[in-house]
Amino acid sequence: NAGVTQTPKFRILKIGQSMTLQCTQDMNHNYMYWYRQDPGMGLKLIYYSVGAGITDKGEVPNGYNVSRSTTEDFPLRLELAAPSQTSVYFCASRSQFGNEQFFGPGTRLTVL
């Protein structure tokens, strides 16, 4: 099992560009999450999903969009990148039968 994989590992964007952060899990988990972590801080929930076809906003959803067409994939879309979106982005998943979240290795995004 690969667990939770994220691509890319690093990305530099110019203001106004768009990109999609990919997240895939192979554990057949229903729940998936996107967080952002600013330097030296905790994690803020952007969006989450409780199953394929169902998504909901977290604490800081503005400027982001998500979709969940399959159980495995939960991509995060930035439409108009802004410097305030410079952060490390973590995807996580968990089973509906437990509360342990499994995190991916993160994507470090810089918007200049």
Place this chain on the structure above:
Amino acid sequence: TQLLEQSPQFLSIQEGENLTVYCNSSSVFSSLQWYRQEPGEGPVLLVTVVTGGEVKKLKRLTFQFGDARKDSSLHITAAQPGDTGLYLCAGESSNFNKFYFGSGTKLNVKP
């Protein structure tokens, strides 16, 4: 505003010392989790506490959930350099769908 407040923010101690990290909120949580995060990696779960007043031990680490399920503490006995890292608490919402993270405690244990 942060739903979960962690203190202290930074802690630098000598090997062998004891320490306690606190995680406080005015909200009630279904469960409270503690994670440890190394630089450049995602957080890794240490423990989940579910019942008010619950105490769990993991080798030299002792975790406690407050009676009212609003706060938690992590106590490390005889800290080792390998304990160095960012410690994060996370509260599970009442509908069991999402988690709120604290701002983290950065621990440095010097040999």
